[in-house]
Amino acid sequence: MEAAPPKILDDRAQWLRANLFSSPLNSALTILILVALALVVPKILSWALFNAVFAPDPQACRAAKGACWGFIVEKFRLMTFGTYPYEQQWRPLAVTILLLSLIGATMNLRLWGRRLWITWAICVPLMWILMRGGSIRIPWVLISGALVLTGLIGLARNIGFRDWRFISTLVLLLAGVYRFASSGVFDYPLFLATGMPLVETDKWGGLPLTLILSANGIVFSFPLAVALALGRRSELPVIRALSVGYIEIVRGVPLITVLFMASLMIPLFLPSGITVDKLLRAQIGFILFAAAYEAEVIRGGLQAVPKGQYEAADALGLSYWNKMGLIVLPQALKVVIPPMVNTFIGFFKDTSLVIIIGLFDLLGAVRLASSDVEWRIFYVEGLVFVALVYFAFCYTMAVYARRLETHLNVTTGR
Amino acid sequence: MTVVSEPKGASPPRRRSFYDKDVQAIVWQAVFLCVVVAIGWFLYRNTMQNLAARNIKTGFDFLGSEAGFEIGETLIAYSPAANYTRALAVGFLNTLQVAIIGIVLATLLGIAVGIGSLSKNWLVAKLTAGYIHFLRNIPVLLQIVLWYTILISERFLPGPRQAEAFLGIFATQRGVYFPVPQxxxxxxxxxxxxxxxxxxxxxxxxxxxxxREDTGTAxxxxxxxxxxxxxxxxxxxxxxxxxxAIDWPTLRGFNLSGGARITPEFAAVLFGLTVYTSAFIGEIVRSGIMAVPKGQTEAARALGLKPSVILRKVILPQAMRVIVPPLTSQYLNLTKNSSLSVAVGYPDLVNVANTTINQTGQAIEGVTIIMIVYLVTSLATSAFMNWYNERIALVER
Missing domain, CATH: 1.10.287 (Helix Hairpins)
Structure with missing residues (x-):
């Protein structure tokens, strides 16, 4: 029997056949989906576009059948910057741009290095000063804390006893301890007049607040997370038990309880007379929460470092801190960069929870905007707008994480 | 490691120096423990002083006193005259209810989406991939609030008086009313x-x-x-x-009565949790199936098995081993995320505990109760999933 000559289809028909109509089941599925789309898509489009009102006019919005994007046009500034004083909003805008470009720079692995970390270290207080304005009072506690920290770092670096640096760090340490011990640690020896009007943290809101909470959260929780991950892999039972306990308890409870605890209990924990403002309390809660999750990611990285590396470091006679700091952590942290970006995406989304303890982040600012009676019924449009903003940020980071993964896999040959 | 056995009695008694590894270990742990205990004691002392200064009672005595607040949805009998323990139990049952239903629905939806994203059908693959990427990148709290806003808005759903029944079901901005057997x-x-x-x-x-094991036929x-x-x-x-006899919902006065009702609060929390988690489960299922080597499918096809049998008997059992551990953490996440009910007023545990804290002022006890309940729930879930994971794990010969 002679075989029938193969049918020659043009490219498009071939594509359709292979991708949409490859089998009876697939054809049925395709048709079903097309019918469903034909029913749903026009409805969504007519609501979101054709019947929508884009002018900030509540009367027109109420008359129209579609969405009221005019709500966002009208309340755009309130939704982005919260209740921050209107004529001062260049400050949160500057902070947002600064933070976004910093995050952007950090996403470029080639820029990683001491210079970038120093930039971060300078920019974090700078952003705080810019947002807050007024005259910045620096309490003794901060200064003596800095002194003690410099002293301890100096001592830890094994500088010779006769070295002038050792002596000066020792002097710094003693001066710090003396300041701590002497009364009036909460006096303010230094004033820094910024020349900008003071804006208290309860007026901060919108996108800058979301960015500040998430960026500071991940930066400050990182050292704690490394310590917890090392603690969990430690051979010392007490340290291991405490680390495991902390990590598992924090990961076992919802973020909202950690935030409740931070907002309700931090005032009770501190000696009377010391107050911590609401934003800082939420930030502390976030840092403590994020550290437990990051610790688990870092632990994964530590476990991925081949055992031979640990043994080689031991064989060289390196101390624990040298072994970890010079051999293990640099390799472990490199492996965990992509999952860390994913963790960061999670925290970025989680910052929306601060609305429950009464802060006005992106979501809170939209709720605030819709408390205006005229616009109340258009809350949905505001929420859709915020959802798209969150999506834009998170999706960009997710795509970045995926690319990074491929890139790192190529460079490490794994 | 080679073990050098020392002859008994012959070795000189070892002198422990401060630089001995074991001594250092003990010293460092002792120091660390002291620091932790000192910080703990410092916080405890401050807390006690602050509580005394604010005249706040401590202890769990309040659990026995009258709660005095209404709860919208209850699975067990409850009235404002009942005590706080009962109110918290009502809240916990509501948490369990929304979490369990959410887990079941999110799993079904997630598996469908995950398998769909690997479909040969271009339309199905693109749509499901879009679903996964879009929904997992929007905060779950935002999704819950969005659902709730839509469900209670007069722009999208009619009020009880204007609603028209469809098969006896009323979809209104006060919830969905549907007939149930008496x-x-x-x-x-x-x-x-x-x-x-x-x-x-x-x-x-x-x-x-x-x-089948014994005879080869089933x-x-x-x-x-x-x-x-x-x-x-x-x-x-x-x-x-x-x-x-069927109990039909009917309009009486300004409201519908009879039948059963799904409140917008419950529906919003359930939709939000289900949709958000199903996007993550979809991704997990997808990567689990991708992790099964291609040779397995090819071998199964070479044996002449049907595609449906290949999926059920060859691919899924192997994919499950990759899927179950991350699936467990999604279940735990869903349960923990159900605490976001507080944002839309669904009376879950956190919501009830929050009211309790506001009424009694006993924040520490309230937060502790929430934490313990969630910890126990999380541990129970992971214990069950670990048991399941072991059951399906590869039995190596």
């Missing part, structure tokens, strides 16, 4: 019959599996299964008086 012994009997049939079917499928349980699951409840229903 309480009768016949329905209870049918439910019991269904459970018994399910147990019987499980035993039968075990016996069938054993038979009968299909599909038809007897359907017959059992449908027949036994039907017989139980018919023998107990065959009740047919």
């Amino acid at each position: 309480a009768h012994a016949g329905w209870t009997a049918a439910l019991v019959g269904f459970l018994l049939a399910a147990v019987a079917l499980t035993l039968m499928s075990r016996w069938n599996a054993q038979r 009968r299909s349980l599909f038809l007897p299964g359907v017959a059992l699951l449908m027949g036994v409840p039907f017989l139980a229903w018919a023998l107990n008086g065959a009740p047919t």
Whole structure:
């Protein structure tokens, strides 16, 4: 029997056949989906576009059948910057741009290095000063804390006893301890007049607040997370038990309880007379929460470092801190960069929870905007707008994480 | 590591120096423990002083006193005269209710989406991939609030008086009202019959599996299964008086009454949790299936197995080993995320505990109760999933 000559289809028909109509089941599925789309898509489009009102006019919005994007046009500034004083909003805008470009720079692995970390270290207080304005009072506690920290770092670096640096760090340490011990640690020896009007943290809101909470959260929780991950892999039972306990308890409870605890209990924990403002309390809660999750990611990285590396470091006679700091952590942290970006995406989304303890982040600012009676019924449009903003940020980071993964896999040959 | 055995009695007594590794270990741990205890004691002392200064009582005595607040949805009998323990129990049951239903729905939806994203059908693959990427990148709290806003908005749903019934179901901005059979012994009997049939079917499928192991042949349980699951409840229903009375929701005054009602609060939390988690589960299922080597599919095809059998008997059992651990953490996340109910007013544990804290001022006790309950729930879930994981793990010879 002679075989029938193969049918020659043009490219498009071939594509359709292979991708949409490859089998009876697939054809049925395709048709079903097309019918469903034909029913749903026009409805969504007519609501979101054709019947929508884009002018900030509540009367027109109420008359129209579609969405009221005019709500966002009208309340755009309130939704982005919260209740921050209107004529001062260049400050949160500057902070947002600064933070976004910093995050952007950090996403470029080639820029990683001491210079970038120093930039971060300078920019974090700078952003705080810019947002807050007024005259910045620096309490003794901060200064003596800095002194003690410099002293301890100096001592830890094994500088010779006769070295002038050792002596000066020792002097710094003693001066710090003396300041701590002497009364009036909460006096303010230094004033820094910024020349900008003071804006208290309860007026901060919108996108800058979301960015500040998430960026500071991940930066400050990182050292704690490394310590917890090392603690969990430690051979010392007490340290291991405490680390495991902390990590598992924090990961076992919802973020909202950690935030409740931070907002309700931090005032009770501190000696009377010391107050911590609401934003800082939420930030502390976030840092403590994020550290437990990051610790688990870092632990994964530590476990991925081949055992031979640990043994080689031991064989060289390196101390624990040298072994970890010079051999293990640099390799472990490199492996965990992509999952860390994913963790960061999670925290970025989680910052929306601060609305429950009464802060006005992106979501809170939209709720605030819709408390205006005229616009109340258009809350949905505001929420859709915020959802798209969150999506834009998170999706960009997710795509970045995926690319990074491929890139790192190529460079490490794994 | 080589173990050098020392001759007994011959070795000189070891002198422990401060630089000895073991000594250092003990010293450092002692120092660390002291620091932790000192910080703990410092916080404890401050807390006690602050509580005394603010005249706040401590301890769990408040649990026995009258709660005095209404709870919108209760699975067990509750009135404002009941005590706080009862109120918290109501909240916990509500948490469990939304979490369990959410887990079941999110799993089904997630598996469908995950398999769909690997479909050869371009349209299905693109749509499901879009679903996964879009929904997992929007905060779950935002999704819950968005659902709630839509469900209670007069722009999208009619009020109870304007609503028109569809098959006896009213979809209104105060919730969905639907008809239910009136309480009768016949329905209870049918439910019991269904459970018994399910147990019987499980035993039968075990016996069938054993038979396949022993003899290599097994009968299909599909038809007897359907017959059992449908027949036994039907017989139980018919023998107990065959009740047919149905409780229809009807408009009385300004509101609908009768039938059963799904509140917008519950629906919003359930939709939000289900949709958000299903996007993550979809991704997990997708990567689990991708992790099964291609050779497995090819070998199964070479044996002449049908595509559906290949999926059920070759790919899924292997993919499950990759899927279950991350799936567990998604279940835990969903349960923990159900605490976001507080944002839309669904009376879950956190919501009730929050009211309790506001009324009694005993924040520490309230937060502690929430934390302990969630910790126990999380531990129970992970214990169950670990057991399941071990059961399906690769048995290596």
